Amino acid sequence: MTTSSGEKRRTPRRPRTALVVGGGVAGLTAARDLAAAGLRVTLVEASDHFGGAVGAHEVAGLVLDSGAESFATRSTAVPELLDELGLADRVVTPDPAGSWLYLPEGAIPAPRSGVLGIPADPSDPELRVPLGRAGAARARLDRVLPAAVGAGERTVGGLVRARMGQRVVDRLVSPFVSGVYSTHPDRLDVDAVAPGLRSRLRELGSLGAAAGALREATPAGSNVAGLDGGMNLLSERLVHDAERLGVKLVTRYDVIALDRDPRRPGWMVIQRQPTDGDKTAVARGELLVMATDGPTAVRLMGSHMQDAQNYTPRSGPRIALATLVLDCPALDPAPRGTGLLVSEDVRDVRAKALTHASAKWKWVAREAGEHRHVLRLSYGRATPRRAGPSPEVALEDKHLIALALGDASTLLGVPIAPEQLVGADVVRWHAALPRTDPGHSARVTGFRRALKEIPDAAAVGAWLSGTGLAAVVADTRKQVRALLEHHGYEVAAPPGGAGTGSQ
Incomplete structure (x- = not known):
């Protein structure tokens, strides 16, 4: 390329190295995709194993999942990744018998619901058992209340209470939210866990219809699937594939500082002084992907972002x-x-x-x-x-x-x-699950907006994407693809568009 004066203008060199901090499924997926694009990748993980909450343990001679045991089938992100890893033939669905509720009156089969335990049809006769006559009658008011009622509520509990009553919160929504998100509905940001629910409420006029519409968007069949042998096989295969692609994987690397490398373009991290006598090591990369929990990501990137303290999420x-x-x-x-x-x-x-x-x-x-x-x-x-x-x-x-x-x-x-x-x-x-309390979605939006000012860095993980492997995998691949394309890499989109959505 030449200028009008005939002088040659040097085209900026594409980054050749990348650094990933965090070795859960998000970090392993990011490292694999970066390496597949041709970069030399180093991944550092604070613990002594990879996979994060997708791991294994042995009990009575059985190798079982120690954390996540399934993935949501609402998107194709996880199935596409499993196919790339040679695990597609191991995908299995759970027994269709379904789960039960345990109430003060005893155990009953769980009623059909839309999302988050919210009944799609409040007039369903099976709701009479968990809600009682009065509770079921209150739930049915959702169909006649003005759409504006509850539309301003920020929490799942507040929204359901305003539309369907306290009994639905206590008997249907709370058990689901506690079991899945390990929090209470009054502490759960509705926009973070069910994006689009409030907008569908305004559009359709009732919360039940909105919950049903979101549920119908899920592909037919089981809502979840797993792997024969356990979801821990996903982490194991990601590690093996990353090694095949030349990723340098480092465990027991507890990062205490993140900074710009003064001697070359890019980033460097410094680990906490090892306790076993090893020397402190510095890891480097021209591109950076933060794949840690939220508080750690904000703490390490705080000096490189404006108003980072405003985006710090609560510990899980x-x-x-x-x-x-x-x-x-x-x-x-x-x-x-x-x-x-x-x-x-x-x-x-x-x-x-x-x-x-x-x-x-x-x-x-x-x-x-x-x-x-x-x-x-x-x-x-x-x-x-x-x-x-x-x-x-x-x-x-x-x-x-x-x-x-x-x-x-x-x-x-x-x-x-x-x-x-x-x-x-x-x-x-x-901290395996993010604490999606009121204001969480706003903090995530603010963090990502501020992160756009740092063109050679990205951040991924459940605290940003939403809980669940489907959300984490899709968002991770989307963010890494955007980072690579910004720096001149041509990245083929995964078949079916994996990595194009966040939840």
Whole structure:
């Protein structure tokens, strides 16, 4: 290229290296896509393993998921990635029996709903059981209330309460929200978890119709799917593929500082002084992808963004998952479907949810063997009155396992003796799920707007995309593709458009 004076103008060199901070599924996916485009990539992870909340643990000789066990089928993002990784033939759907609710009156099959436990048809006769006559009548008012009622509510609880009443919040929405998001509906930003719900309310005139419309947008068939062998295979295959593409993967790299590299274009991170005598190492890359939790991302990028402190999200909830492997023929008929969500009004159970994994997934039943059952109970219920973690999360493993045995017996309606326990394990998560409290979506919007001023950096993860593998994978690929294209790389879009949406 020449100027009018005949002088040659140098075309800026495309970046050749990239740095990814964070080794969960978002970070691994970002590193893989960057390497596939031809960059030399370094990924640093603070813990001793990759995959984040998509991992594995061994219980009674069974390799089981320690975190996420499924993905939403509302988009093609995860299936396309699985196909690229050679895992498409392992995709399986759960047993169609469905889940139950555990209410103070006892266990009932969960009513059909739109989204977030919100009934799409408040006049459905099956709602009479969980809501009672008065509660069902109040829910039906949603159809005649002006569309403006509740439209200004920012939380899921506030919106549902205004449209359908407190009983729907307590008996239908709260168990779902607590089980899936580990928070209370009054602390859940409706725009962050159900974008478009309020706009559909204004358009259609009722919350039930809006929830039903969002549910209908989900592809036909099961709403979730998993992998034969567990979702942990996704993390394992991402690691292997990243290594095949030449990604340098570094564990136990706890980043304490992020800065511009003074000697070359791009970024550098410095790790906390290792405790085992190793020297502190510096990792570099011309392009940067932050794939950490929200508070860490904002803290590290704070000095490179304007008003970064305004975008800091709240730390995620503390959760404990107790997995039990039982020799219990009485559970062979799967008396409560694939599991239960527990109402906050229940006093005789401390778990917020139970998954009967060997009833939900055929592969788990196959691996467990005859009369063996795998249960996973979730602890860490949030309430409007308690800001900190629930006391159950603080229990020692042996005490939490004992509590889980009692809770499982109550929830499933089957006596379970301690001697029937073949093996157990407790997995604890902190900040694995983002805390999507009121204002979260506004903070995410502000952060991403400020991040646009840094052309050689991107940020990904559940705190930005929304909870769930479908949202995380789609948004990660979208952000990495935009970063690469901005710097002159021609990136072929994944078939079907994976990475084009956030949720």
